[in-house]
Amino acid sequence: MSIRQINLMAKRKTWFFLSLAIIIPGLISLAFQGLNLGIDFTGGNLWHIEFEEETYSHEVREVLSIHGLEGSQIQEVTASEYVIRSVLLERDEVDAVWESLEEEIGSFEMLRNEVVGPVIGKELTTKAIYALLIAAVAMGLYISYRFEFSFAIAAIIAIVHDALVTLSVFSILQIEVNSAFVAAILTVIGYSINDTIVIFDRIRENLKYKQSNKLVELVNRSVWQTMNRSINTSLTIIFVLLAMLIFGGQTLKPFILALLIGVISGAYSSVFIASPTWLEIKKLQKTKS
Known part of the structure; x- marks a missing residue:
């Protein structure tokens, strides 16, 4: 057959x-x-950062993983500019993440810092x-x-x-x-x-x-x-x-x-x-x- x-x-x-x-x-x-x-449905933090020097998205993700945020969305705008969306964090947690980014990758400028609400x-x-x-x-x-x-x-x-x-x-x-x-x-x-x-x-x-x-x-x-x-x-x-x-x-x-x-x-x-x-x-x- x-x-x-x-x-x-x-x-x-x-x-x-x-x-x-x-x-x-x-x-x-x-x-x-x-x-x-x-976070599009539950709410979270949104950061638009520009580093002083060129970097790679995997480097940003490695730093975020230190704080348990490896699942965050990272959108590359330019070689040094990124939009990061993470789960909702407390103020001290946000400060800790920013401090790690600056220590591990370098100085950056915060172009946008918003909290996306669950509404x-x-x-x-x-x-x-x-x-x-x-x-x-x-x-x-x-x-x-x-x-x-x-x-x-x-x-x-x-x-x-x-x-x-x-x-x-x-x-x-x-x-x-x-x-x-x-x-x-x-x-x-x-x-x-x-x-x-x-x-x-x-x-x-x-x-x-x-x-x-x-x-x-x-x-x-x-x-x-x-x-x-x-x-x-x-x-x-x-x-x-x-x-x-x-x-x-x-x-x-x-x-x-x-x-x-x-x-x-x-x-x-x-x-x-x-x-x-x-x-x-x-x-x-x-x-x-």
């Missing part, structure tokens, strides 16, 4: 189970330990939820218009699947979540829906020309007809993200990791969640009629 003869849709319960094996532990983790929220973090959380809901509803309406409502339901379920998988991994591993994480989730949703639409379009074409009398065989054929495109697109993105994860620096890692998990989940859901879900919806509609 060749690979193309494997009936992926006949094993759809297996694919659903594999997804639940990640999502259910993730939901339990979210319920008991939640997400490891960064801003709460507002950011609310706006992030609104952004995700608006994106899901807009996509659902568009797909309903271009295809049919059953396709929209299947696509939204796949989108929710990808968001839950990414959240589950971040919660279980307690990886820090910041504002860039929201951007990563929205990017993943856009990528996932694009791959899903390609498969749905092929299903619609095969339905139009009656490529098969059996719906399971038709969906399976449609998936295999787009499989090469799905694999090639996913792998090229994954290779780039892996390179960025390895060489992109500490600050970018949570963002890149969210994209990597989401892209892998999105490639999986387009084939193994969206298409089988649409098939189940159509079978349910047929049973009711």
